[in-house]
Structure formats: structure tokens, C-alpha cells
Amino acid sequence: MNEFAAWYTLPDSIRLRWIFFTGMVSGTITYIAFSGDLVSTLTAMSEPVKQFNDLLLFKFRFTVHEFSEPFQKFLKVTFA
Numbered sequence: 001m002n003e004f005a006a007w008y009t010l011p012d013s014i015r016l017r018w019i020f021f022t023g024m025v026s027g028t029i030t031y032i033a034f035s036g037d038l039v040s041t042l043t044a045m046s047e048p049v050k051q052f053n054d055l056l057l058f059k060f061r062f063t064v065h066e067f068s069e070p071f072q073k074f075l076k077v078t079f080a
Contacts, residue, residue: 052078 049055064072 047054049058062075064075
């Protein structure tokens, strides 16, 4: 008898069955969540950012590294 004949179809071990079942359930949940997120992102009615001032209208928060002096100066001039 071949030991590897169709083991992936229906494993004999209870532990392997649980691993397969858990994998199928988590894969299904991931697929459903990704599909829902993708559909909601594509159907959202919001304008894209076209100019830098649009970020200010959407109350975008800037996080700047302390050693990035040129960008900090740019933000100070823009917000002043």
C-alpha cells in the first residue's frame, strides 16, 4: 500500500484534519475581508489629493524626523 496516496485529500490524523480545517477557515476569512476592503475602497466617494493644500483641507498630520531640517522649514513657511 502506498503511504502517500491521497493524504492531502483526507488526512487520517485528527491533528492534520484540524490544521487543514483551520487553514481553510482562515483563508476564507482573509479572502472575504480583503474583498470587502477592496470594494469599499474602490467605491468611496472622496476627492484625491491634487495639491499640497488639499492635505491641509483633509487635516493631514505630518510626522517629520528631527534631522530633516529642509522639510521642517518648508512646513513652517507653508503653515505660517
